[in-house]
Amino acid sequence: MNCNRAKQELELMREQNGGSLLHHLRQCASCRDYAEELRVVRLLRSMPAPEPSEGFEHRVLRSALPQSRVEPQARLRGWQLATAASLLLAVMMAVPRWQSSQSAAPQIVSTLPVSVSLDSARPLEGAVIRVSLPSHLALDGYPGVQDLEWQANLNAGANRLTLPVRLQGAESGGEILIEVEHEGARKTFRVPVQFRPSGGAATAPIQKT
Amino acid sequence: MTGLIQIFRRRAAPEDRFTALVRPHIRLMYRMAYRWTQNQSEAEDLVQDVLARLFPRLEELVALDKPGPWLVKVLYHRYVDLYRRRLNSPVDDSVSWSSDDTFFQERLLDERNHFHQLELKRALNRALEELDDGWRDVVLLHDVEGYSALEVAEILEINVGTVKSRLHRARKKLKAALQLGTIEGCHAC
Numbered sequence: 001m002n003c004n005r006a007k008q009e010l011e012l013m014r015e016q017n018g019g020s021l022l023h024h025l026r027q028c029a030s031c032r033d034y035a036e037e038l039r040v041v042r043l044l045r046s047m048p049a050p051e052p053s054e055g056f057e058h059r060v061l062r063s064a065l066p067q068s069r070v071e072p073q074a075r076l077r078g079w080q081l082a083t084a085a086s087l088l089l090a091v092m093m094a095v096p097r098w099q100s101s102q103s104a105a106p107q108i109v110s111t112l113p114v115s116v117s118l119d120s121a122r123p124l125e126g127a128v129i130r131v132s133l134p135s136h137l138a139l140d141g142y143p144g145v146q147d148l149e150w151q152a153n154l155n156a157g158a159n160r161l162t163l164p165v166r167l168q169g170a171e172s173g174g175e176i177l178i179e180v181e182h183e184g185a186r187k188t189f190r191v192p193v194q195f196r197p198s199g200g201a202a203t204a205p206i207q208k209t
Numbered sequence: 210m211t212g213l214i215q216i217f218r219r220r221a222a223p224e225d226r227f228t229a230l231v232r233p234h235i236r237l238m239y240r241m242a243y244r245w246t247q248n249q250s251e252a253e254d255l256v257q258d259v260l261a262r263l264f265p266r267l268e269e270l271v272a273l274d275k276p277g278p279w280l281v282k283v284l285y286h287r288y289v290d291l292y293r294r295r296l297n298s299p300v301d302d303s304v305s306w307s308s309d310d311t312f313f314q315e316r317l318l319d320e321r322n323h324f325h326q327l328e329l330k331r332a333l334n335r336a337l338e339e340l341d342d343g344w345r346d347v348v349l350l351h352d353v354e355g356y357s358a359l360e361v362a363e364i365l366e367i368n369v370g371t372v373k374s375r376l377h378r379a380r381k382k383l384k385a386a387l388q389l390g391t392i393e394g395c396h397a398c
Binding site: 033036037039040041043044045046047048049050052053056057059060061063064065066122156185 | 224228231232235240243244250253254256257260261263313316330333334348353383388
């Protein structure tokens with residue numbers, strides 16, 4: 001058997017290969033390689049995938065049409081939550097803006113509005129948002145409170161949440177933990193915040209856990 | 210007949226036209242989204258997210274000869290945007306691809322008769338993790354979902370030569386990984 005014939009035989013995808021083909025494969029590295037490649041391609045072509053959940057098509061079509069879109073969310077606890085977060089594909093971007101209280105008080109107190117943009121794939125009704133801060137950071141209006149939790153109806157699309165972060169100590173930075181929970185699933189993000197005394201502020205890359 | 214269809218199309222509400230155009234491709238979009246996300250609910254959400262953005266582009270959709278690959282291209286862009294963060298962004302929020310082992314584990318329990326084949330597929334899916342994103346994209350589109358090299362080139366916006374060379378290299382790597390995986394599997398027995 002020559003290589004052309006062997007390749008034709010291999011492409012027939014028989015359950016069991018004949019003796020002459022097996023004999024040829026034992027002697028021909030090129031055809032063995034081809035047979036291996038065919039095996040890989042066949043396995044890839046039949047790679048299983050789970051079925052989508054019941055009513056998936058109907059659900060996505062309904063949400064894609066304009067009349068079913070949800071109106072933007074109102075303000076929440078004084079913080080801007082134009083729209084909100086998705087558990088699934090949350091992407092964050094901190095856009096800090098330096099603000100410094102210029103009071104004559106001896107203690108230096110600074111506020112840094114940290115804007116977090118979250119990309120939501122779908123509306124999430126009754127999502128729970130938790131914010132945890134290290135001891136030297138607090139949110140304006142919540143002095144000494146390190147863990148806050150509230151419930152919100154979140155919409156699909158790009159969402160923005162602005163946290164008025166307040167520095168209350170000597171350290172110039174820290175990490176804020178934001179957790180979004182919906183129907184038992186949750187996603188956690190770490191938002192590093194850095195205060196710069198010279199004006200302007202920077203954040204380090206966000207870690208998703 | 211074509212004239213009647215044209216009249217119907219003109220008279221149909223935009224919502225109905227959108228539904229008629231998109232519905233036949235939703236399952237394919239879901240499958241491709243699953244290949245990329247390796248997670249059923251994330252795949253569903255990704256498709257929903259893409260479709261929710263597409264309605265304003267109805268006229269663009271209507272003008273297409275083959276909406277299928279175009280929809281997958283839009284899906285791919287959205288996936289890259291959400292999962293593989295922009296390289297120039299100061300925020301690195303990339304999510305690395307990882308095989309959906311839980312799904313295989315459940316199926317292995319259900320399909321004892323095809324245990325060996327499924328084990329091989331699981332090993333192969335794990336091996337995909339080791340490929341560069343660009344190589345894996347080509348394999349997932351071409352070998353797993355059956356798009357032609359031309360369609361893959363169009364979806365990924367690369368040339369056909371690149372598709373073929375990536376495919377060749379990726380298969381070579383997968384072959385090696387599968388042989389290694391098979392040997393390791395035998396040792397485990």
